[in-house]
Amino acid sequence: MNENKTMNPITNPITNPITEGDVQSWPLWEVFIRSRQGLDHKHVGSLHAADAPMAIENARDVYTRRMEGISIWVVESRFIHASNPDEAGSFYDPANDKVYRHPTFYDLPDELKHM
Amino acid sequence: MSLQALIDHTIHLGDDALILGHRNSEWTGHGPILEQDIALSNIALDLIGQARNFYQFAAERMNAEGIVFGQRGGEVSEDMLAYLRDVWDFRNCLLVEQANGDWAKTVLRQFFFSAYQYYFYRELQHCREKTLAAIAEKSLKEVTYHLRWSSEWVIRLGDGTAESHDRMERAMGELWRYTGELFLPADCEQTLAPAGLTVDLGTIRPFWEERVREVLKEAQLKYRESEWMQTGGKQGKHTEQLGYLLAEMQFLQRAYPGCEW
Numbered sequence: 001m002n003e004n005k006t007m008n009p010i011t012n013p014i015t016n017p018i019t020e021g022d023v024q025s026w027p028l029w030e031v032f033i034r035s036r037q038g039l040d041h042k043h044v045g046s047l048h049a050a051d052a053p054m055a056i057e058n059a060r061d062v063y064t065r066r067m068e069g070i071s072i073w074v075v076e077s078r079f080i081h082a083s084n085p086d087e088a089g090s091f092y093d094p095a096n097d098k099v100y101r102h103p104t105f106y107d108l109p110d111e112l113k114h115m
Numbered sequence: 116m117s118l119q120a121l122i123d124h125t126i127h128l129g130d131d132a133l134i135l136g137h138r139n140s141e142w143t144g145h146g147p148i149l150e151q152d153i154a155l156s157n158i159a160l161d162l163i164g165q166a167r168n169f170y171q172f173a174a175e176r177m178n179a180e181g182i183v184f185g186q187r188g189g190e191v192s193e194d195m196l197a198y199l200r201d202v203w204d205f206r207n208c209l210l211v212e213q214a215n216g217d218w219a220k221t222v223l224r225q226f227f228f229s230a231y232q233y234y235f236y237r238e239l240q241h242c243r244e245k246t247l248a249a250i251a252e253k254s255l256k257e258v259t260y261h262l263r264w265s266s267e268w269v270i271r272l273g274d275g276t277a278e279s280h281d282r283m284e285r286a287m288g289e290l291w292r293y294t295g296e297l298f299l300p301a302d303c304e305q306t307l308a309p310a311g312l313t314v315d316l317g318t319i320r321p322f323w324e325e326r327v328r329e330v331l332k333e334a335q336l337k338y339r340e341s342e343w344m345q346t347g348g349k350q351g352k353h354t355e356q357l358g359y360l361l362a363e364m365q366f367l368q369r370a371y372p373g374c375e376w
Contacts, residue, residue, distance in 0.1 A: 026148070047150050050271070057264060058150035061157050 028077040029055040031062075033069035041073050049074075118180060120303035121244065122173050123206065124313055126196060127301065127349060128247075129169030130207035133197055134357070135228055136162030137364050138215055147218055154264060158225065161257040168250045170196045198368035202351075202358050206301070209348040210293035212357040219272050219282035223290055226265035230326050231297045232258045234319040243311040266330045273334025283336055295344025297323070 026048040032041035044063050049055035055074040063069065083091060095101070139159035146152025170193035177184065177191045184191040185199060210228055215221045236258055239251035272279040298320045300308065307313040328338050347353065367374055 048148060049150065053267065054271075057267070058154065060260075061154040062150055065153075065157065 026050050029059075029074045030077050030080060031055075031059040032073040032075075033059070033063055034071040034073075035069055037070065041071065044068070046077060117303075117306055118176065120306040121312065122176055122182070123301070123303040124307055125169050125173040125176070125247065127206035127303070129166045129173065129196065130205045131211055131228075131232075132162045132169065133166035134205070134207045134360065135211035135225075136160070136166060137360060138211065138213075139221070139225070141215055142221065155221070158261050158264070161254075161261065165250065165254045165257070166197070167193055168253075172246050172250070194368065198365045202353050202361060204351065205353065205357060205361075206349050206351060207353075207357075208293065208296050209345055209354055210290065210297065212348070212353060212360060213290060213293060214356050216286065216289065217282055218268075219279065220286040220289060222265050222268035222272065223283065223286040225261060226269045226330065227290060227294050227297075227327070229258055229261040229265050230323050230330075231319075233262045234322045234326075235314055235316075238314040238319060242313055244307075244313065247313065269330055269336075270334045273331070273336045280335065283334065287336055287339070291339050291342060292345045294327075296346045296348060299346055299349065301349040 027050075028046050029049055029052075030046050031044050033044045034041045047055065047058050047062055049058045052074060056072055059072045059074055064072070136159045139155050139162065143152065143156045143159070146155055174191040174193055174196060176182075182191070184195055208228075210224060213220075213224060233255070236251040236255040240248050240255060242248050242251075269283065273283040274280070298316045300316050304313055304316065308315040331338050345354075
């Protein structure tokens with residue numbers, strides 16, 4: 001293991017408490033859980049771990065204790081790129097008045113359900 | 116087969132699981148990081164769940180045969196077996212009662228024991244005692260994860276920094292001498308194993324040794340050959356560690372008998 005990047009997790013909480021800096025050196029991971037076969041993986045939260053195998057085990061221990069899942073994805077948070085909330089106006093508002101984008105102008109046969 | 120042997124053996128299996136479960140639970144709220152605090156607490160709960168299954172089965176057999184427990188008489192319960200027996204009545208291996216020490220010692224103790232439990236349950240699920248077989252089958256999935264979790268920690272620390280390696284070496288020095296007892300059959304096991312009612316410990320020992328050798332090698336730790344081994348736990352002769360553990364674990368039931376919450 002890389003000595004510079006890895007925190008030493010052996011800790012006596014009284015004589016050697018974990019400091020903010022230690023935890024910072026374990027990267028943050030985003031956790032996605034699939035609850036049932038056929039459903040999507042859904043974002044459930046985040047956690048700290050030293051590497052991917054540990055992140056999956058931590059996710060198993062933290063997020064699937066009550067049978068919430070059958071499959072886990074983890075990805076380091078720094079690899080997720082998000083849209084900027086400040087640009088929400090220009091990003092999303094223009095879709096508001098484009099009713100023609102919704103397929104609501106078709107006459108559907110009565111036999112067709114769940115549309 | 117002797118019924119007493121079956122009861123003794125079942126209680127021994129329960130004691131192993133309960134005592135290690137309690138040791139692990141001592142970390143709850145003190146883990147090195149929140150996620151690992153939860154991981155070890157989960158393992159503690161798995162083990163205590165296994166202990167309950169064994170104690171319930173032992174109590175059921177004792178009640179069916181009219182075996183009296185202590186001086187109270189009446190029905191035996193799983194709680195009585197856990198909370199109302201003293202040090203010399205416990206038949207757990209010495210390994211599981213050893214104090215937590217640091218994280219290195221805790222994960223190494225878990226690794227040695229999970230490796231043993233894994234191969235033990237894998238055989239026990241095919242034994243002719245149907246209830247023991249069923250408990251083993253259910254527990255094997257839990258233990259498979261315990262073994263994976265503890266192996267990864269042993270490798271992570273052994274092959275980690277200079278300090279983490281030193282701590283693993285120290286843990287090896289403190290715990291290795293308690294591993295021999297895992298494969299030393301008690302009288303009850305010598306009665307049951309030939310009848311196919313439990314595992315012949317001799318048959319699983321090579322599997323344990325191979326697995327431990329593999330993981331220690333990857334962890335840059337030395338497998339210790341032919342060192343003197345401490346024994347006695349399965350006969351009720353314990354290290355001083357167990358008394359302190361029971362004092363804390365049993366306090367409430369001793370001070371407030373029958374207390375529930």
